[in-house]
Amino acid sequence: MRLIKISGEGISSGEVSESELGVGKPYVAVIGGSGLYDPGIFEEPVEVQLHTPYGLPSDNVIIGRVKGEWVAFLPRHGRGHRYPPHKIPYRANIWALKALGARVILSISAVGSLRQDYAPGDFVVPDQFVDMTKNREYTFYDGPRVCHVQIGLEPFSNDLRRLIIESASKYNKTHDSGCYVCIEGPRFSTKAESRIWRDVYGCDIIGMTLVPEVNLARELGMCYALLAVITDYDIWVPHQPVTAELVEKTMGEKLDLAKRVMTEVIPRIPKDVHLKCQETLKNACV
């Protein structure tokens, strides 16, 4: 695959030009989670290595066409799963995708379930989250410009969620809402913690990577939605305890379906309308 290298200087204006890129600008980016390191759905793929003000992203971004549309793909843990959730360069990842032209992010993640009726193998398209992470780089606005983005009512883009739900439901059992609790990791929860996330916080699914990815995207005015693949029942009832191996195995079984959903959704994303989530920086800065 052809490799295009772009240095920090090339993006000082905030965005890579089409001529620097040498291919069409991707409007949609896909971030792949555990088990998804190479989507294999692209025509004419190129690899782009992009230096950002926050360092290198998790990996080179792959840009290629899906049904005629230019799309960017980034494996959040890097190929070979080299970055644990608390060490992922989230700011570099989101910044790079925006600089390459992306305005919309479709994310894929493995999650544990915190309720009986959300079973391993099912899909969930979450609509809320609770942040229990402890030590990450949460914002692009570290001062002197101080901004507080509004993310409360619609942390995930409902426009995108609708498209994903419509497509995913055709191929797999899909839950059209859910609250994702994001823990720091990299260890899994204790049974006592798992019961708190479920019974006290009222969360439905659990993972380690949503935060700060989702709020960084919002800070740059990008729309974000997640197709979550349930891989296990976490640890809140006595059962087969979650392991990384179990997560990757279940994810592997559902990967083709998840890719099919992405391939179907990408060309349906409207480009000429102003999506709601792109307005949230209004009145956010002090």
Ligand SMILES: CSC[C@H]1O[C@H](OP(=O)(O)O)[C@H](O)[C@@H]1O
């Ligand atoms: C490999 S097991 C735990 C790992 O899987 C999930 O990652 P992702 O959201 O990127 O699919 C979870 O959040 C943990 O990082």
Ligand SMILES: Nc1ncnc2[nH]cnc12
């Ligand atoms: N049970 C679980 N806890 C945290 N992250 C996960 N990713 C997949 N399953 C998980």
